[in-house]
Amino acid sequence: MAVDPPSEIDSFLEALQGVPPRSLTACDGWTAHEVVAHLVSGVELLSEQARAHLDGGPAPVVDDWAVRDLPYQAMDDAVLRRRLEAGERDMTKLLEQLDPTAVIPGLGWGMPVGEIVLHMRQEFAVHRWDLVGDDDPGDEVLARPELLAHSVRMLQESLLARGLSGRNDGFEARIRCPGQPDLLVEARDGKGTLALVDPGDGPAVHADPAARLLLLWGRRPADPRRVRSELSPSELLRLQQLLRGF
Incomplete structure (x- = not known):
């Protein structure tokens, strides 16, 4: 029986297990801890925005991502890693309740919901490489044509x-x-x-x-x-x- 390839988040989380929080990454000025903090900041914001839309309330906005990331960077690394996995699952469940073709005011970056999903998949694929560099599992996720097409479109x-x-x-x-x-x-x-x-x-x-x-x-x-x-x-x-x- 064929086995589905791992999702970008699962591939990221598996790679992250072997990366100490203060390891340098390919992102200038960021260790692994800051990469995880940025991703947690993103998935939790998208969850908050999607939940606000579904509940009919105002969506939180971000004027400066660097400022938004600061409280996450100050968190304990083990806590951050737990929040990343839980936050991504929560975000995915919420986005699945929305029309993938809809552009929802206050959600994400003005993209249709389906493009937001692709964007986050790509974030995990690229930042995985930032953590661990070249390897076969990373090449498999980075080579997915829908990720390149998303970058070109959006x-x-x-x-x-x-x-x-x-x-x-x-x-x-x-x-x-x-x-x-x-x-x-x-x-x-x-x-x-x-x-x-x-x-x-x-x-x-x-x-x-x-x-x-x-x-x-x-x-x-x-x-x-x-x-x-x-x-x-x-x-x-x-x-x-x-x-x-x-």
């Missing part, structure tokens, strides 16, 4: 914002994976776009699916052989500057 403005800062030149490049659409990255007149397009045959950066999502989020796999470039040095540098992530 996050291009935020994912490209840092790399676009102060640049107005025109640029485009493709990141290619065998058997999948090309990821087209464009910058023009100070604005950037992402698109999944039919595969081309021109120069491109080639990567496996998991590595491609990491590149989009401003990260690089530990093994440089997983990413190969046919671009000129200046084009590759510009692409790397664009894909700086959050």
Whole structure:
């Protein structure tokens, strides 16, 4: 009998068991404790917002995520880890009661409910890598095509914002994976776009699916052989500057 692949949260929690709270991560300035604090802050806020909508009350809002995370960062790490698992289960149950196509005022980031679910799945997949780096279970979740498609649909403005800062030149490049659409990255007149397009045959950066999502989020796999470039040095540098992530 076929066994369902682990969810992103289950894969994250399994990896987290072997990570001490003060281990450094791929997130600048954050140890594992701060990564968990950020995730608990997010799942509990979404739970509060979804519950408020279902109860017909006002939804809590966040003006500054860094400020919201501070009380969570001050918590005992064991408590945080318990709250992460319980909070994610609570959030999932609440979101399942909502129309996945609906954009609900005061819930999440102005995305349809189904995109919020995908966003949190992606958060767990990417932050898992931030904790433990490259491994086969992580590659499996990062390679899920629906996560890349979510980023392209919903996050291009935020994912490209840092790399676009102060640049107005025109640029485009493709990141290619065998058997999948090309990821087209464009910058023009100070604005950037992402698109999944039919595969081309021109120069491109080639990567496996998991590595491609990491590149989009401003990260690089530990093994440089997983990413190969046919671009000129200046084009590759510009692409790397664009894909700086959050």
